[in-house]
Amino acid sequence: MNKKFAWLALTAAAAGAQAADWSDTALTYRQGSAFAEPFNTKDISKNILGLTHASGYKYGSNFFNVDLLMSDSKDPASAGSSTGAQEVYAVYRNTVDLSKVTGNAYKFGIVRGVGVTGGFDFNSKADAGYNSKKRMLVVGPTLMLDVPGFLNISLLELFESNSPYSTYSHSGVGRYTYKSHPMIGLSWGIPFQVASVPLSFEGYANFIAAKGKNEFGADTAAETNIDMQVMYDLSGTKTFKVGLQYQHWKNKFGNNASGPAGSGAFAKTPMVRAEYHF
Template sequence: MKPIHAAAALAIGLASASNASAELIWQDFSLTYLNGSDYEVGDEDRQVITVEHASGHSWGDTFFFMDRLKWDDGTTENYMEFSPRLSLGGVTGSDLSFGPIKDVLISTTWESGENFDNLLYGVGFSFDVPGFNYFNANIYKAENDLSDDDEQLTLTWGLPFSLGNADFLYDGFLDWSSASDTNASEMNWTSQLKWNIGKYFGMKSKLYIGTEYAYWNNKFGIKGADERNPAFLLKWHY
């Protein structure tokens, strides 16, 4: 594994800050079940259990998830990401908003899977987009264990809407990374369209049913490994 540089120290510092006296503004926990049959790179059929936690603080925000994947042949693996961001407006007490941009942040991500750890660091922006719960952009420099270093752009969004008395959420992410000597440029656009059926059972928490669709070109930087994968989704926020 490559040496842990300033990005790792920053990520660890931000993680520690979330446990300090800084104000917790909001947080969300969720558990997701996915079942798809068109995965690339490995067994086509997989089931995935995902645990997620997101939080907003006076100093910034965090996002964490861990996937437990089970292939149809019985193979299992784990993958996780932890993404703390430091709000420059929050820590300086300044209003950094301009145009559609609400805040400017220092962004970091730690990606960890089977026998690798990647560190990403850069700058992030939070946008004020009408109708969206959130819309974020992060521009990273990536230090990768199993391939050459590259650059990455990540967009995340959440768009709630209603049809009659039915409540829906369309959310997801888009990752684009540059090419290097060891990997092709890749683009992963994964989004979820979900219907909150929890309200019909008198649940205060959200229980979603829907689908996740992964549109992934050159998956894992492998030229020609293009994934088009719809998956059944069940997601509970608690």
């Protein structure tokens, strides 16, 4: 992967290590029984444990999330196994607010600020079919909109590679780098009330261009990944939240749902979600 972008990711991480002006850390749990995986036609149940951290510092903001995804036996850990696959997926984003860096205001219309976002995705999954080892760096501009809570829109360039191994065929692929490709990403957290009940609408939406040929020489497809939830502040102090979540993920990981990957490349997954903030 390009050394320049590795340097950018390290710079973003170093910037995020500064003392926080504010922070929010949460342990999360979610569960659903209609998860999908490419080349698998079965509905999969997963329990997901997560750790999420968001914070603001002198020049911008940080976001970090790591999930442990535990599948049932319909997504087996290895060929012939009755044990479900396990996956770790981590995401880090650092957004540098240009207004805070330069002292100049970047406001126009509904936009309250402009930033530059950098970060990475990392995953490792032990399963029967693919055993993903994704590595991805991201960088690009971000618009911060003037709404209750927050709504950010980013245009990011993605630099992704993988090195899968199949336990069915006992064959693997050396680290393969896809064609760099753009993504429009939205993230939001907007509080609202219904009959004085404190609620929030949260989530993200990623619209990802195709990334050229995959490691087996097949064309990839553009992805749509929308993950959103409505949360209820059960504690009244934003300490304990519960809610409902839904994920719409078409052409998952760039696999065409109209091709050999089949219906498993189109996830339509309702979930229950709980969060403990500290």
